[in-house]
Amino acid sequence: MRIVSVKQGTAPIASAIANAYIDFSKMTASIVAVTVEGEGGKQATGYGFNSNGRYAQPGLLAERFIPRLVEATEAQITRPDGKLSPAGAWNAVMKNEKPGGHGERSVAVGVLDMALWDAAAKLDGVPLWKLLADRFNNGAADPAAWVYAAGGYYYPGKGVDQLVEEMKRYLGMGYSTVKMKIGGAPGTPLKEALAEDMARIEAVVKLLGGDGSKLAVDVNGRFGLHAALTYAAALAPMGLRWYEEPLDPLDYSTHATLAEHYAPPIATGENLFSMQDARNLIRHGGLRPDRDILQFDPALSYGLVEYLRTLDMLALHGWSRRRCVPHGGHQFALNIAVGLGLGGNESYPEVFHPFGGFADDVPVRDSKVAMPTIPGIGFEAKNELFAVFKTLG
The missing domain is CATH 3.30.390.10 (Enolase-like, N-terminal domain)
Incomplete structure (x- = not known):
């Protein structure tokens, strides 16, 4: 070799x-x-x-x-x-x-x-998902991965109507669960920013038939504790899928305080890039293994070799792999989710092309994605992305 x-x-x-x-x-x-x-x-x-x-x-x-x-x-x-x-x-x-x-x-x-x-x-x-299942999961690969459509970004001139239309497109693509950004009005008084975001959230929940569990919201670490708690009080009755990265990712004690006051699921971890940082979150972040979501991204955190160590650490602390839903929306994490039995994977249907999204001929049905059987990660089945790789010669 x-x-x-x-x-x-x-x-x-x-x-x-x-x-x-x-x-x-x-x-x-x-x-x-x-x-x-x-x-x-x-x-x-x-x-x-x-x-x-x-x-x-x-x-x-x-x-x-x-x-x-x-x-x-x-x-x-x-x-x-x-x-x-x-x-x-x-x-x-x-x-x-x-x-x-x-x-x-x-x-x-x-x-x-x-x-x-x-x-x-x-x-x-063999496909990567099968290699991983055989080496690390007793051969037990999931038949498909649960995925959600991540979007709802801010851009100039985008209002509530445009946000709702975006989410309609995701539902039309086969996703039943979606995610949107909140907290993106820096400099706006907290009361006004909250009112603006709640109007956006309520419009998307209405589109989803009033089912808040089909919507996750993402702050990208913008809030301090006061803002996080203020939003938490407004969000709690809505029964959202999760409240994502409301605080600085390394501020573990403040996460613990938020978890004491916000009973529904919290998601975080995409900006922690080692097993040791992930372990500190588990030890000190107050997260609850029966409901909260861990979003460590293997592509950003030293790769799968380190991610396997992180999964071993989680098991020692009583966490199921099913609580892991990696950030990134890429085929690598999708293979890992299927092969190692994680809780699912992020998806970017309309942004970060050509890296976001999965194989061209693999449909999304009710937020589930089956895996192609071509050897490797499957980049060759995603034509736009493979064209980028071929520029390397």
Whole structure:
């Protein structure tokens, strides 16, 4: 087993949208192609990219992580059964990296990790979801993944009517659960911002037949405790699917305070990029394993090798994998959700093209997505995205 080549590039995912914290007008993503040679000279090229919300990492990849991967020995990247070991490659890539200070480093490593898992499944001739089920879940893959349509972003001139029309489109695509942004009026007095958001929320709930459990709302970490509690009091009677990232993701004690006052589900974790940070959230964030949702994104948090450690940690703390619904809306997390028995996956039907969304010919039915059976992650079945990867040569 040897690494033949590693190529990287940067792709734009710019869009004239914003959440409560950032706009996406200059957003980029790293893309990589890792070619591996296995037994008998068989070669496979795996592809990877980083999720939205974090920028491309060309410097870190070029200066540290790609050279280490290329220099990895056969013994380091080969399993005892002779197959590719993404975990061994991960260890080689992380050589001489100090613990802590995860930051953007976890994003760069996650890009390579995704490509290595894609290559590993291709060398085995199986879809990634099946490889994961066989190696880590006693062969038990879910028949489909529950997904929800994430949208409801802010952009200039977008009012309640346009928001409702957007959500109608998602329902027409086969989604039954949707998510929208709130808290995106910085500088507006809290009372006025809340009134504006409640009008938006109530309009979408009305579209959903009055069923608040089909709507999640996302603050993207904008609120302090006072605003989070003020919104919580207004949201609680609506029975929403979840109240997402209302506070700074690293402010664990304030999350615990909010959980004491807000009984319905809270979702968070997409901006925690290591098992250790995830463990601190579980230890100190006051979250409740019977209802709350964990959104750690394997593509941003050192990849699947680290995500498996996170799942082991959660099990030790009494959390079910079904409480995990990864952020990102990408095919990598979808394979992980199906193969490892998670609670579902995010989906971006209209934003972050071509990285958001799933295989072209796989329909969404009642917020469920079945998996294609082509080897690897399935990028080749998503034509627009695969065209981007092919620019790497």
